[in-house]
Amino acid sequence: MIRQHMQWLAVLTLCLAGVAHAESKPPKFSSQQCSFSTPYDLRIADDGVWLERQSGAPREVHIHDGSLSIDARAQAVSAADSARLRRMEEMTRDLVPAVAGIARDAVDIAFDALAGVVEVMGGSKAKAKEVDKFRRQALAQIDESLGKGRWDQKMFDERFEANIERAAEEMASNLTGHVLWAAFTGRADEIDKRAEQMEKDMDARMEVRSRSLEARAQSLCDQVTALHDLQQSLEVRYQGQPLDLLEPSKVGNEDEGQVAAAH
Numbered sequence: 001m002i003r004q005h006m007q008w009l010a011v012l013t014l015c016l017a018g019v020a021h022a023e024s025k026p027p028k029f030s031s032q033q034c035s036f037s038t039p040y041d042l043r044i045a046d047d048g049v050w051l052e053r054q055s056g057a058p059r060e061v062h063i064h065d066g067s068l069s070i071d072a073r074a075q076a077v078s079a080a081d082s083a084r085l086r087r088m089e090e091m092t093r094d095l096v097p098a099v100a101g102i103a104r105d106a107v108d109i110a111f112d113a114l115a116g117v118v119e120v121m122g123g124s125k126a127k128a129k130e131v132d133k134f135r136r137q138a139l140a141q142i143d144e145s146l147g148k149g150r151w152d153q154k155m156f157d158e159r160f161e162a163n164i165e166r167a168a169e170e171m172a173s174n175l176t177g178h179v180l181w182a183a184f185t186g187r188a189d190e191i192d193k194r195a196e197q198m199e200k201d202m203d204a205r206m207e208v209r210s211r212s213l214e215a216r217a218q219s220l221c222d223q224v225t226a227l228h229d230l231q232q233s234l235e236v237r238y239q240g241q242p243l244d245l246l247e248p249s250k251v252g253n254e255d256e257g258q259v260a261a262a263h
Helices: 002-016 079-122 131-143 153-184 188-232
Strands: 041-045 048-052 060-064 067-070
Touching: 041 079, 048 079, 060 079, 067 079, 079 131, 079 188
Parallel strands: none
Antiparallel strands: 041 048, 048 060, 060 067
16 A cells, blocks of 8 residues: 555656656657757847857858847848848747746646645645646746746757656655655545545546647647748758758657747
8 A cells, every 4th residue: 555655656757757647748848849950049039040069160140130140140141141141030939938927827737737646645735736836937947048048058948847857756655655645544445535536536637738738739730830931941051051050959859739849
């Protein structure tokens, strides 16, 4: 019986890591999504779209109002390319806030799932509200980056997931004593019943929300594909080669609903 409840603690950790249940996973955030990847960090400003990286060439690409600058050098572009570049800037400006919105909703789904698990395991809605501290931290991270037109790959490829996992571990640690106490005092069956009902209710709620989020994410993936197609049609060359800001990803997008983050 104790082993069964320790398994519920594992479920708790998975929920906060962004997995509500096996069939309905909230999107992950990565620079390799929608079958594309980018080596650049992104910054949107009044004076255009900036793509920057610490290593590799070019190091900096700046697109604004139909003009193109590479490593601080203005590039000569045709009238057709100028129109393409202007469209690329418009599409990127539209994509980033849309990604931010999906990111926030995905975080809410993950933390709502966690709150449900914590309520069952802790036997208290008040304890479930402790999850909101971590929710606020995750949302603030999105607002301070994507919400301000910045995409930092380290933030979302590594630190974002690491922060989620740390939150899961803390909540799981806080509940371990309660679960063991319930097991030793004969209240294990009570937790089992609550857990079984929670799983049924959560599956139903998360399925609807996740499917809606998947549809929005797929729409963004379609836009990313269109942006890549537009890039491929550019006539301008860098050191004799096409300008590759978006590249086909070597890692396939295996999970439905993954958010378009490569732009």
